[in-house]
Amino acid sequence: MLRFAPSPTGFMHIGNARVAVLNYLYAMNKKKKFFLRIDDTDRDRSKNEFVDAILEDLSWLGIRYEKIVKQSDRFKKYEESFNFLKNKNLIYPCFETAEELSLKRKVQLKLGKPPIYDREALKLSRTQISSLVNSGKHPHWRLKLDDEPIEWEDEIHGRIKFDHLSISDPVLFRSDEMPLFTITSVVDDIEFNVTNILRGDDHITNTAAQIKLFKYFGSSIPSFAHFPLMRSRSGQGLSKRFNSFSIRELRKKRIIPLILINYLQKIGSSSSIDNIEILEKLIQKFNINTFSKNSVLFNGEDLDRLNSKHIKTLSTNDLKKIAKISIDEKFWKIIKLNIDNFDDIEKWKKILTSNHIKQKVKVGENLFNLIKKNLPERIDSNTWSLWTKTILKEVDIKPKELFVKIRMMLTGKSYGPSMNELLTLFSRKEILKRISNNCEQ
Secondary structure, three states, rough: EEOOOOOOOOOOEEHHHHHHHHHHHHHHHHHEEEEEOOOOOOOOOOOOOHHHHHHHHHHOOOOOOOOOEEEEHHHHHHOOOOHHHHOOOOOEEOOOHHHHHHHHHHHHOOOOOOOOOOOOOOOOOOOHHHHHHOOOOEEEEEEEEEEEEEEEEEEOOOOEEOOOOOOOOOOOOOOOOOOOOOHHHHHHHOOOOOOEEEEEHOOOOOOOOHHHHHHHHOOOOOEEEEEEEEOOOOEEEEEOOOOEEEEHHHHHOOOOOOHHHHHHOOOOOOOOOOOOHHHHHHHHOHHHHHEEOOOOOOOHHHHHHHHHHHOOOOOOHHHHHHHOOOOOHHHHHHHHHHHHOOHHHHHHHHHHOOOOOOOEEEHHHHHHHHHOOOOOOOOOOOHHHHHHHHHHHHOOOOOHHHHHHHHHHHOOOOOOOOOOHHHHHHHHHHHHHHHHHOOOO
């Protein structure tokens, strides 16, 4: 059993999507079940609109899940875990403020020591604790790690080991007894029999503490794989606050879901991102051992390039299905090599249906008359060559200048598909009409 566990505190970004894709492909490859867990215990920041957006984005990506579990429905379970750990003396109350803890960390760093919690709260007597509580102070609760080293065989990093007290006792419950990720995740993973956890390597320290929790609860420990986080080209981490990295923005750009899944599955691995494969192939060939431990940079230009490359391979039926664009085969065959995105298709459709351009083409009266007079009666793939050769024999103008002027008259653009083929998309009447409408003598 695997799961994807987003927090609905913002729109899903490219880094979140990668976690979802890798978990889904791993589950399908290993014939394991896969579910969605919404980590919405943060009542202030979690929003239903973000839950809806997550579901919409996953559906768009083609990721299917067996069920949805919301942590906001499971507070009773977390309360039970709190009582269990408290009765076993596996958690202890702490009364330091955030400012006091920050000061302690600064002092430790100045002394060249790791910023690990000093366990001062364990020195408090029951009388002192009662006195603090009676004075109106509410403690947060930390997990009391034992002296045994924590180690596991990570599917990407290999053997990872934390020696005695090389990490802080993590806070499991806030002062309002709100459970935090470290505990809620373990409680849920135990109940739903999660066997494999794939996530970013920023969670390695969390994993160490959570392995202790699995043991304290007497549960089997899942297999872990921590892949490097994706970063922007500037080296910064990806965040929900930067909409340029959100799945919503990529959808607006009409990135093809299959391209995004291929990119997210292959970036940071030994597989080539240029080899686009169908989902079934990605599932069949998925191998966690191909992933590197090194940092991964997200390059939006690569994604655009792959999307553009793939668009050119689509059939007209694919265009209708994927982008809801209806065009005929002839039109698509002529323009597709000059298309970078779906918007370009729409632009060329508009060019062919509108005979007015933004800026008229300046030509002399003589050239204007020659262009109209020498247009062949028959419009086919040879027309352009015959037409322009005849004109060039009768007027002193450089070929390239003539070609650009006529192209501009017909399309309003100085570039585009081969005029030999593009001309066949117009009737002779339409060509003459555009010449008349779009010239300035």
